[in-house]
Amino acid sequence: MALAARGINALKRAGVYEELAHDWVPMHGRLIHGREGGTSMQPYGVHPDEVIHSISRHRLNRTLLDIAVRRFGVDVRFEHRLESADFDAGIASVRDLRADRLVPVRMRPLVASDGAGSCMRRAMHGAHLIEAREEDLAHGYKELSIPAGPGGSYVLEREALHVWPRGGFMLIALPNADGSFTATLFLPTSGPDGFASLTDRCRVERFLRAHFPDVVALMPDRLREFEAHPTGFLGTVRAEPWHVRGMAALIGDSAHAIVPFHGQGMNACFEDCLYFDACVARHPSWEEGFADFFAARKADTDAIAEMALENYREMRERVADPKFQLQSALSRELERRHPQRFISRYSMVMFHEEIPYRVAQARGRIQSRLLGDLTDKVSQLGEIDFDVARREVEARLPPLAQDLSSVMKL
Ligand SMILES: Cc1cc2nc3c(=O)[nH]c(=O)nc-3n(C[C@H](O)[C@H](O)[C@H](O)COP(=O)(O)OP(=O)(O)OC[C@H]3O[C@@H](n4cnc5c(N)ncnc54)[C@H](O)[C@@H]3O)c2cc1C
Missing domain, CATH: 3.30.9.30 (D-Amino Acid Oxidase; Chain A, domain 2)
Incomplete structure (x- = not known):
């Protein structure tokens, strides 16, 4: 799996980065x-x-589980499967697969990170408590x-x-x-x-x-x-909201699974944890914390879902196209010349955890049009008029700092 700045930032903030950092390429x-x-x-x-x-999924899972148990005293129960949830009674039913026995669990609350095919999300949706769509x-x-x-x-x-x-x-x-x-x-x-x-x-x-x-x-x-x-x-999950009262909440792929073509699913999930922590900490009740998490995060996860879909076309088709290669080269050059205003969309997503996905998407759209216009009649980087390019960058793209002034501080 590809781990990038957002994932690394979250792992650092959780104090678990050091134990993982030697395992990747x-x-x-x-x-x-x-x-x-x-x-x-x-x-x-x-x-x-x-x-x-690049890190192996297996190794990452094992190391994180080991840290959770050893350092944070988490009680891990394997072979237990959530099967249903009764939101009137506030009880979830979990099957102990080894004993083949149904165990009732009080949701006080229950935070479900059960992935793209989330049983909890389907239970919330089945009870008409949230909207949810799975787009294959x-x-x-x-x-x-x-x-x-x-x-x-x-x-x-x-x-x-x-x-x-x-x-x-x-x-x-x-x-x-x-x-x-x-x-x-x-x-x-x-x-x-x-x-x-x-x-x-x-x-x-x-x-x-x-x-x-x-x-x-x-x-x-x-x-x-x-x-x-x-x-x-492969598919995209869109749900709204991600919680039922203060009783149960969704996090990670269960709330917003995306296609894997930007290498961001796991990174976004790790970033979720930072937002979740901050939102829950600043409210007296779980319900307000969950609602705040959804409000703070939804636009960003929608944005990365779209960008991940777009990246599939880019990876399988466009990377081999000379026009795309010229635009990539120009994009890197503009970033070198105007770092306060122009950062390629790929870099904003992968290397700049301080830039929310929705900002990367919005600026990326402007940049894409700009790159298209500047390369319309040229076939090599040497033919670009960089005075014109500078004027266009300044006219179309406000300084990044301006777009980041209202971003939630984690
Ligand atoms: C082919 C592919 C490549 C990918 N590559 C990347 C990449 O390079 N970089 C990146 O950032 N992301 C990547 N992703 C996305 C990434 O795998 C996911 O975003 C991430 O694993 C989601 O984490 P999660 O904890 O929310 O869910 P998951 O990792 O899916 O974990 C869900 C857990 O819940 C358990 N579970 C499921 N149902 C139940 C139930 N009913 N009861 C109890 N437990 C249950 C599962 O066994 C599992 O342990 C890729 C995805 C795919 C499919």
Whole structure:
């Protein structure tokens, strides 16, 4: 998983960063693998410390659980599944799966972080206490692995997020600390290039060889994994509000799951914790704290949901387009020249935790139009008139500090 500034900030504020920081691999940019086998690097930021970090989901989960138990005395019960909630009685029903027994739990309150398919959200919605929509993407994903080379060496560039963009679909790979890579194939669920048509080993092999010939040899276990690993579903969850009185609240994916193409789902969830803490602390009742959390956070999670959807198109299609590459280069140059006003949208989202998602989205729209106008009739960075560009930046983009003056202090 990609961990970026928002996640790191929250981990630091929770005092757990130090125990995690040695487990990840920095990624400096996207390494694009073209159809003919050529590669090109697209740096993520303009400063050397603007990197994102690749960390194994398994290791992150284990470390956080371990810290929760060891340092904070959290009582963890595995194999217990929330099955329903009665909001009149204030009781949730949790099944102890080992004993196959239903345990009533008083919601005083119950904060549910049960993920995108949240039982608690569905219970709230089923009782007509909140609005909730689950919007499935017509694309799914499959995890495959690229093992380490001899002696734990990396068989692809180590410090990059690898992307094989193929228009309607793509393959990506993130480095792990042990020399391996975790690859994820994103495909439409139906259609000729979709999961539904890859029904046997022969078709899978033909598909992989046709579209990703350079990587096939690096995935010796691909056919077994393709069969054994489930096809994951992707979607966006929109709910409103995220709580029922002072009794139960949603946090993380249960409230606002997003598609994974900006690498922000987990980062947004960690950031949620900071907002949740601050909102609950400044009110005398849970109900007011929950309501404040929703009010403070909803516009931001809506914004990242949209940006994550837009990024899918960017990663699978646009990264290979020369116009996109020119605009990325211009964007980095404008950021170097006008850092108080212009920061690429990607950087605002990934490297600037002080900029709320909604501000990044709004400024990103203005910047996108500006980049389009400035590159309309040019094909190289050298042809840009930077005096005109400066005037346009100053006219269209207020200083960032102005947009941040009313942001909630955490
Ligand atoms: C393919 C993919 C790649 C991703 N990559 C990234 C990335 O690079 N960077 C990033 O920031 N985000 C990424 N994400 C998003 C990230 O995984 C999620 O945003 C994040 O895990 C959400 O955390 P959560 O704790 O809210 O929910 P989850 O991580 O889904 O955890 C929910 C927990 O609740 C438990 N649970 C579920 N139902 C019940 C129940 N009824 N009773 C009790 N327990 C229950 C589950 O077992 C699980 O332990 C990715 C997502 C996907 C699908």
